[in-house]
Amino acid sequence: MSESITVHRHRTAMVRYALSQPMSLLVRHGLISQATTVFDYGCGQGDDMRALEAQGISAKGWDPHFAPDRALAAAEVVNLGFVLNVIEDDAERRHALKRAWQLTEKVLAVAVMVVGQVAVDGLRPYRDGYLTSRGTFQKYFQHAELRAFIGSVTGAEPVSVTTGIYFVFRRAEDEQEFLLDRGRGGDRVAINIQPRERRSTTTVRIEFAERIPTAIAEIAQIAVHRGRLPAQEELTQVARDELANVRVSLPRAVECCRRTILTDEMLEKASAQRREDLLVHNALCLLNRSRSFQNPGPAIIRDVRALFGNQRMLSDQAAKYLFALSDLEALHKLNLGAASKKIGVLDEKERLVIAGARVSDLPGPLRCYFGCATYLSGEPDRAFIARFDPRRRLLKIFSVEDERAASPAISSTTVVDLRRQKVFTNPESLRLLRKIDVFGGPDTPSRRKRERALQRQLGQSEQQIFASIVSNHDSAHRLQTPQQR
Ligand SMILES: C[S@@+](CC[C@H](N)C(=O)[O-])C[C@H]1O[C@@H](n2cnc3c(N)ncnc32)[C@H](O)[C@@H]1O
Incomplete structure (x- = not known):
């Protein structure tokens, strides 16, 4: 007779003192804001909900154990956070995902535990996961397996956000905006909202600008x-009303803006950046066969018209990035070029080592290379250092505690093998990345002494030597173990 096993799913719900990872990603990507409605499906103890509500955001939730009597309600944003991995039954997993998707008006976030995140030694295998000593079940998904699972249940194409987390968009145009925005690494042009000139010749215009701030x-x-x-419809209602009240047309307001705040140089710089972003986005959508790509929203259509003339011109140029991706030597040369521009540095095998924050500064084909790899692995959700090895078709991502520290401790490493389309993740290796400072000169004896001491403390024998990617921050950062932070 087979042994009967009771799985206590609710015991997996923890008390949270900060937003969960999928919720904070939704906030960070601007998908949850003050005006958004949120539903947390499988909300556990409800801490995410309470934290959002405390910010004035309308958040509701349901949980079979903690909140069984709450009503299921449709919302713009639905979160299914770490629920699928605690359900031991495949049909029930599908049911939960289906119901969460039915409630979703704009975007569904699905988060699970993934293989490699936690050591499973000593756990008892059960069905397609493990039983824990607390009587709970955990399935550790492969990142790509989760993509296929979500796709098969929702019929939609999930977007990989970070390892173990996907967003699923209802509308193609929302998905396209998200994809395009996420790769761009922030605005490169700073706006100074103060009028730039106060000379007497412009005083009249400045006064006029002050009426339509x-x-x-x-x-x-x-x-x-x-x-x-x-375009007119891209301004908020408040701004449109402001123009209507003083009877100013959009072209006149634009002219005024260009005379007071927005210089030609700023606009040219922003256009060049956006052009590059669109090229990378276009190439990646073609490579990853994005379905939503065929249906961009009006804003992206306007971008393409203004910056390329038409979609055809954009696609022709993006195709060049795709060709460059198949030319390993060309990619290697781009690696060398990026190092010479100090975007990153080369290690002893001429692999490019770069801080995560600088990926968006790389030339287009290398950004595409990174995009292809993270399509498979998910983008790292924390500070990271990436090592580009195009000649071997590899990308290695070191998630670090602090990428600007002199010797950041690595919390996990992920290797993406683009040739075999495989991802390997290693958790919590406490190795140190020792960095030689290219801008601040060679490392000092005292730094090496501190490193050796830390190495002994951590009981590590292996130390990888990398060239540095940041300027002289080492003196500002004390060497600390992750436990000390
Ligand atoms: C690991 S907790 C996650 C809770 C919350 N989402 C969070 O991130 O803090 C898993 C939750 O899933 C709930 N759960 C179990 N089976 C479920 C199902 N079929 N549908 C929805 N939630 C379920 C459990 O009661 C538990 O509260």
């Missing part, structure tokens, strides 16, 4: 973000 600020923000001037 919201419209002027929005025009500048959209121009810097999208690399082009906005």
Whole structure:
């Protein structure tokens, strides 16, 4: 007779003192804001909900154990956070995902535990996962396995956000905006909202600008973000009302903005950046066969028209990035070029080592290379250092505690093998990345002494030597173990 096993799923729910990872990613990517409605499906003890509500965001939730009597409600954003991995029955997993998707109006976040995140030694295998000593079940998904699972249940194409987390969008245009925005690494052009001149010749215009401050600020923000001037309907209602009240047309407001805040140079820089972002985005959508790519929203269509003329011109140029991806030597040369521009540095095998924050500064084909790899692995959700090895078709990602520390401790490593389309993750190796400072000169004897001491303390024998990717931050950062932080 087979042994009967009771799985206590609710025991997996923990008390949270900060937003869960999927919720904080939704906030960080601007998908949850003050006006958003949120539903937390499988909300556990409800801490995410309470934290959002405390910020004035309308958040509801349901849980079979902790909140069984709450009503299921449709919402723009639905979270299914770490629920699928605690369910031992495949049909029930599908049911939970299906119901969460039915409630989703705009975007569903699905988060699970993934293979390699936690050591499973000593756990008892059960079905497609493990039983823990607390009587709970855990399935550790492969990142790509979760993509296939979500796709098969929702019929939609999930977007990989970070390892073990996908977003699923209802509308193609929302997905396209998300994909395009996420790769860009922030606006490169800083806007100074203060009028730039106060000379007497412009005084009249400045006074005029002061009567339409919201419209002027929005025009500048959209121009810097999208690399082009906005259409009327892209301004908020507040800005449109402001213009209507003083009877100013959009072209006149734009002219005023360009004379007071937005210089030609700023707009040119923003346009160049947006052009590059669109090229990388276009190439990656083609490579990853993004379905939503065929249905961009009106804002992206305007970007393409303003910056390329038409979609055809954009696709022709993006195709060049795709060709470059198959030319390993060309990629290697781009690696060398990026190092010479000090975006990253080369290690002893001429692999490019780069801080995560600088990936968006790389030339287009290398950004595409990174995009292909992270399509398979998910993008790292914390500070990371990436090592590009195009000649071997590898990308290695070191998740670190602090990428700017002199010797950051690595919390996990992920190797993406693009040739075999495989991802390997190693948890919590406490190795140190020892960095030689290219900008601040060679490392000092005292730093090496501290490193050796830390190495002894951690009981590590292996130390990888990398060239440094940051300027002289080492003196500002005390060497600390992760436990000390
Ligand atoms: C690891 S907790 C996650 C809770 C919460 N989402 C969070 O991130 O803090 C898993 C939760 O899933 C709930 N759960 C179990 N089976 C479920 C099902 N079929 N549908 C929805 N939730 C379920 C459990 O009661 C538990 O509270």
